[in-house]
Amino acid sequence: MSTEDNEASRGLFRTIFSAEETPNKMPLTVKGPSSADEMDVRFAENFSASGGKFVYCESQDKLVAYLQSLKTENKWNFIYSWEPGLRGFLSTLGFVQENDEEFLIDNSDAAASQCFALLADEGVIMLTPDQATHRRLTTFPPHHVIFASKDSLVPNLERGLDNFRGQYFDKLPSLIELNEKRPICKANHARLLDASGSSNVYVFYLDIPAIG
Numbered sequence: 001m002s003t004e005d006n007e008a009s010r011g012l013f014r015t016i017f018s019a020e021e022t023p024n025k026m027p028l029t030v031k032g033p034s035s036a037d038e039m040d041v042r043f044a045e046n047f048s049a050s051g052g053k054f055v056y057c058e059s060q061d062k063l064v065a066y067l068q069s070l071k072t073e074n075k076w077n078f079i080y081s082w083e084p085g086l087r088g089f090l091s092t093l094g095f096v097q098e099n100d101e102e103f104l105i106d107n108s109d110a111a112a113s114q115c116f117a118l119l120a121d122e123g124v125i126m127l128t129p130d131q132a133t134h135r136r137l138t139t140f141p142p143h144h145v146i147f148a149s150k151d152s153l154v155p156n157l158e159r160g161l162d163n164f165r166g167q168y169f170d171k172l173p174s175l176i177e178l179n180e181k182r183p184i185c186k187a188n189h190a191r192l193l194d195a196s197g198s199s200n201v202y203v204f205y206l207d208i209p210a211i212g
Contacts, residue, residue: 039120039153040205046123050179053202063204064093067145070202071095071110080108080141082134110143111135111199116164116173118148118203121156122184125176125203126164132174132195144176144199149206157184161191176201 034045044054055070057063071079079095081087082105090096090112096104105111113134117126125146127135135144154160164173174195177184185194 034123039155040150040207042120043118043123043153044205046121047118047125047178047203048123050123050177052123052178053200055202055204057204057206060206060208063147063206067095067204068093070145074109074143076109076143078104078108079110079112079145080105081112083113083131086112086114086147105134105137105141106139108141110145111141112145112147114147115152117154117160118152118205119155119157119160119175120153122177122182123179124157124184125201126160127174127176127195129168129171129174132193135174135176135195135197135199140197140199142199143202145202145204146176147204147206149208157188 033049034042036042036045040056044056048054055066057066067079070076079090081090081096087096095112111134113127113131115125115131116128118124119126125148134140154163161173172191172193174193175185176195176197178196178201185192185196
């Protein structure tokens with residue numbers, strides 16, 4: 001990786017926007033602080049303001065380079081993924097190994113998955129039932145790398161719920177929400193499940209269709 005790419009990578013791994021104070025009595029239904037027109041920028045600002053790490057990848061090659069840099073900087077020995085398509089992609093890059101599933105997740109420094117949707121107004125990640133089930137394991141690694149793309153973006157929670165119901169009908173989606181001052185799951189407990197946990201969450205965003 002060139003010096004220029006290394007500098008770009010280090011910059012992207014930092015939180016790109018400083019956190020903003022949210023009034024304690026702010027209504028739970030209020031949108032995030034960003035007023036950007038572009039959904040990817042709006043999500044990035046809101047997600048980063050809540051403590052997430054957003055990494056914009058211009059291409060799949062950039063994604064691989066940034067992921068390798070993150071793995072090296074954090075001294076991760078192994079990145080675990082339970083999704084077959086993503087697992088195959090990561091395996092070809094040497095990030096995962098084909099082995100016993102229980103052993104791998106117990107000994108992983110980070111987990112990797114895709115998501116159902118990125119909610120731009122809220123800066124929140126929506127997961128499918130399978131993705132959320134794995135995230136709730138007591139052995140879940142302390143770092144979670146989520147791969148998303150332009151077709152993951154939706155403007156808000158309501159649109160995300162509509163899309164989810166169209167595919168999963170009577171099941172409930174789960175959210176990773178990092179802003180503790182706006183507990184969306186608690187305010188919508190009949191429609192949502194909480195998958196937040198304490199993991200350090202990175203979103204690697206590709207401005208092209210999803211991997212796999």
